[in-house]
Amino acid sequence: MQLLTQRAKPVDRRPMNWIEKIYLWNIFKGMLITLKHFFKKKVTIKYPEVKRPFSPVFRGLQVLNRDEEGRERCTACGLCAVACPAEAITMEAAERLPGEEHLYREEKYAAKYEINMLRCIFCGLCEEACPKDAVYLSETFAPANYSRKNFIYGKHDMLIPDPVTHPEEYAVARGLREQTTKSQS
Amino acid sequence: MTVLALDWSFAIEKLVLIAIVITVSLVVAMYATYAERKVAGFMQDRLGPNRAGPFGLLQPLADGLKLFFKEEVIPTNSSRFLFILGPCLAMLTAMMTSAVIPWGGKVELGGRIVDLQIADINIGILYVFGVVSLGVYGIMIGGWASNNKFSLMAALRGASQAISYELAMGLALIALLMLTGSLSLRTITEQQIQGNWWNIVYQPLGFLLFFICSLAECNRAPFDLPEAESELNMGYHQEYSSMKLGFFLFSEYINMFISCTIIATLFFGGYDMPFVDEANLSGISALIVGLVALFGKTFILIFIFMWIRWTLPRFRYDQLMNLGWKGLIPLALINMVITGAIVLYTMKAH
Numbered sequence: 001m002q003l004l005t006q007r008a009k010p011v012d013r014r015p016m017n018w019i020e021k022i023y024l025w026n027i028f029k030g031m032l033i034t035l036k037h038f039f040k041k042k043v044t045i046k047y048p049e050v051k052r053p054f055s056p057v058f059r060g061l062q063v064l065n066r067d068e069e070g071r072e073r074c075t076a077c078g079l080c081a082v083a084c085p086a087e088a089i090t091m092e093a094a095e096r097l098p099g100e101e102h103l104y105r106e107e108k109y110a111a112k113y114e115i116n117m118l119r120c121i122f123c124g125l126c127e128e129a130c131p132k133d134a135v136y137l138s139e140t141f142a143p144a145n146y147s148r149k150n151f152i153y154g155k156h157d158m159l160i161p162d163p164v165t166h167p168e169e170y171a172v173a174r175g176l177r178e179q180t181t182k183s184q185s
Numbered sequence: 186m187t188v189l190a191l192d193w194s195f196a197i198e199k200l201v202l203i204a205i206v207i208t209v210s211l212v213v214a215m216y217a218t219y220a221e222r223k224v225a226g227f228m229q230d231r232l233g234p235n236r237a238g239p240f241g242l243l244q245p246l247a248d249g250l251k252l253f254f255k256e257e258v259i260p261t262n263s264s265r266f267l268f269i270l271g272p273c274l275a276m277l278t279a280m281m282t283s284a285v286i287p288w289g290g291k292v293e294l295g296g297r298i299v300d301l302q303i304a305d306i307n308i309g310i311l312y313v314f315g316v317v318s319l320g321v322y323g324i325m326i327g328g329w330a331s332n333n334k335f336s337l338m339a340a341l342r343g344a345s346q347a348i349s350y351e352l353a354m355g356l357a358l359i360a361l362l363m364l365t366g367s368l369s370l371r372t373i374t375e376q377q378i379q380g381n382w383w384n385i386v387y388q389p390l391g392f393l394l395f396f397i398c399s400l401a402e403c404n405r406a407p408f409d410l411p412e413a414e415s416e417l418n419m420g421y422h423q424e425y426s427s428m429k430l431g432f433f434l435f436s437e438y439i440n441m442f443i444s445c446t447i448i449a450t451l452f453f454g455g456y457d458m459p460f461v462d463e464a465n466l467s468g469i470s471a472l473i474v475g476l477v478a479l480f481g482k483t484f485i486l487i488f489i490f491m492w493i494r495w496t497l498p499r500f501r502y503d504q505l506m507n508l509g510w511k512g513l514i515p516l517a518l519i520n521m522v523i524t525g526a527i528v529l530y531t532m533k534a535h
Contacts, residue, residue, distance in 0.1 A: 024393075027497065034228045034496045044232040 059122045059137040061153070062115055063160050063173065067105055070164040073134035076110035080126035080135055088119035089126060106132075110155065117142040117151045138173075194297070202303055206283050214438035215245040217487060221438075224491040252431040260332060260424050267330035272425065272432035275323025279436040281316045282443045285309040287371045289456045289475035301472070302371060309370040310362070313447060314355060317402060320440065321347040324404075324411055327433065328421035339420035342502065343411030346401055349509040350408075354398035356517035357391045360524040361451060364388065370447075374455035385452040390520045392452045394513055399444040401509070404437060406494040410505060445486035446479065453482045 019025050045052050054060070065073045076093035094111035096104045103109075127136045145151055161169035219234065219241070226233025234241035259268055289301035306312060321344050328340020364387055365373045377383050385392045401408035412420030422433040449455060456475030500508065 027493075031492055031496045034492065037230055038224075038227045040230055042227070042232050043230050046232070046235070 054139045058139050059124045059127075060140045061117070061138050061142055062120075062126065062135050062158055063138045064113065064155060064158045065134050065136060066160055066163060066170075068163060069102070070162040071101075071103060071105040072109055072159070073105055073132045074110045074113060075106040075108045075132055075134070076113070077108075077131065079129040079131065083125040083129035084120075085123060085125060086119045086121045088116045088121075090114050113155045113158070115153050115158065117153055118148060198297070198299060199303060202299075202301070203284075206288070206303060207280060210280065210283055210439050210442055211435075213442045214435055215249070217438040217442060218248065218434070219245045220487070221491050221494075224488065225495050228492075228495045249431065252428050255427040257427040257429070258424070263332045263424065264330045267326050268424075269429070271323055271327030271330055272422075272429045272436070273323075274326060275320065275436040276432045276439075278316050278320040278323060279439040279443065282313050282440075282447070285312050285370055286443070286446050286450060287374050287455055288479060289472050292469065292472045301475075305369060305371045308368045310358065310368050310373075310451075313370075314351070314358075318347070318351055320402075323433075323436065324421050327425070328411075331421070331424035333424055335417045335419075336421050336423050339411045339417045339423075342417075343404065343421060346404075346408065346410060346505060346509075349506060350398045350401035350513070353394055353509060353513035353517050354402065356514060356521055357394035357398065358451075360391045360517070360521045361388050361395075363521075363524050363528050370450050370455075374450055374457065377454040378457045383452060383454040383457070388452065388520075388524070390516065391524075392448075394517050394520065395451070396448060397513065399448060400490065400493065401505075403440045403444055403490070405441065405490055407497040407500050408505060409494075409499060410502060441487060441490055442483065445483045445490065448486055449479060449482035455479055 067073055076091050078091060078093075081087075081089040081091060090112070091110045091114070092112040093108055096107050096109055122137065122141075124137050130136075142151065142153075160173050163170040222244070223233035223241075225231075234244040237243040237247045259265060284303040285306060287302040287305070291298050291300050293299070324343040324347075325340045328336040328338075328343070331337070361384060362368065364384065365376055367373060367376075373384070404411050411417075412422070417423070422430055425433060456479040458474045458478035461474060
């Protein structure tokens with residue numbers, strides 16, 4: 001038979017000799033192995049204090065982006081909803097009224113933008129589909145919740161903080177992503 | 186102070202000693218559960234409990250509290266009296282063994298000579314054997330009263346295991362007793378302090394047999410058949426909940442502590458600190474050195490118990506019986522005969 005790997009070892013079927021029969025020596029060898037593990041470095045990550053770093057390409061919760069003046073980028077074109085294989089995104093468009101130019105970048109905006117995080121498979125196709133760079137996937141995941149209803153994230157949950165009025169929060173929300181993209185380029 | 190022809194200060198001294206010994210064995214058992222989980226974790230490359238308090242040190246308290254707050258379930262078809270008696274008996278027999286262990290030498294405290302041993306009876310080790318064989322009643326009654334076939338099966342296994350291994354244990358001990366010529370644990374310890382060597386040097390095979398048998402007597406892995414989770418759900422305490430379950434689990438750890446102390450006393454010189462001459466030390470410092478020595482030896486032995494548990498898988502039932510009857514008992518007999526011959530030849534009997 002052709003072996004797939006070089007690791008296969010034939011089973012030793014010789015009758016046990018005297019040392020093996022009384023087992024004590026083998027038990028001692030086994031105990032040395034467990035003792036070796038006793039002093040090994042532990043693999044546990046102490047979760048709330050230490051968090052495991054995500055990979056730079058990690059696809060987590062969606063974030064709705066704003067431009068430099070703090071206006072929402074989304075124009076409710078619906079391309080993300082079309083691209084979404086899990087049909088997790090729903091949105092309702094509305095027309096920008098005079099006087100709302102500081103809120104929305106384009107003449108049309110998303111009045112309602114919802115992603116069902118229980119349906120979402122975090123594939124990132126919405127991010128790829130978006131022509132306005134309005135939605136991207138961040139490096140966190142949806143926290144646990146008690147009811148299904150709360151897993152439907154609205155604009156309020158996903159919109160990035162305003163860079164003009166809340167620069168610190170914006171920097172925090174933005175920071176990690178910029179760092180990783182910079183180091184990649 | 187002699188009222189009713191009783192030395193009352195003696196009675197008070199003994200009561201205080203009993204209280205201290207019981208408290209200490211409870212605390213040690215409590216932290217043995219913590220240590221067990223830590224050792225298990227470390228041997229499996231994990232950290233073990235580390236959430237409650239610094240390094241998880243409050244974990245046993247949290248566990249105890251949890252057990253107290255659990256619902257107490259007594260199955261309808263069980264015998265109520267026996268169901269409650271089971272864990273009580275298990276706990277009682279676990280505690281009673283500690284009465285004959287010499288925890289340290291005699292010390293002078295406030296003009297009185299205080300003996301750090303609850304009862305220095307001349308049949309000390311026989312008393313231990315008697316109480317240990319009573320210990321199986323806790324398991325038997327618990328398993329029987331549960332009115333559940335798995336529990337009953339586990340109790341039967343526990344009883345047959347205990348009886349088979351007690352035989353080998355007793356035979357292994359007879360060889361040692363031939364050398365010491367005394368059944369009193371105090372005398373055995375003092376002989377080891379005065380002599381050059383600990384008893385393990387004279388009785389290595391006897392120690393090995395005794396150690397294996399005490400693993401079996403404590404229902405510790407690889408002999409934990411009475412509570413084989415994978416075969417008997419949980420074993421004899423399956424129907425138990427709340428602190429009654431806690432008593433069963435706890436008595437196992439007390440048993441482990443006490444049997445480690447007895448092994449330390451019989452084979453490792455008890456409260457004898459190696460390379461230190463106790464005769465040169467004054468009362469209190471000798472006491473402290475003795476306690477440190479005894480507890481150090483006991484804790485090392487407890488660690489070895491845990492080390493074995495997290496290394497070896499459980500025996501099959503027929504393997505257990507084969508080892509006990511065809512392995513240990515003949516070996517113990519041979520050991521006994523050889524020791525007897527040597528004692529007769531050299532007249533080393535004390």
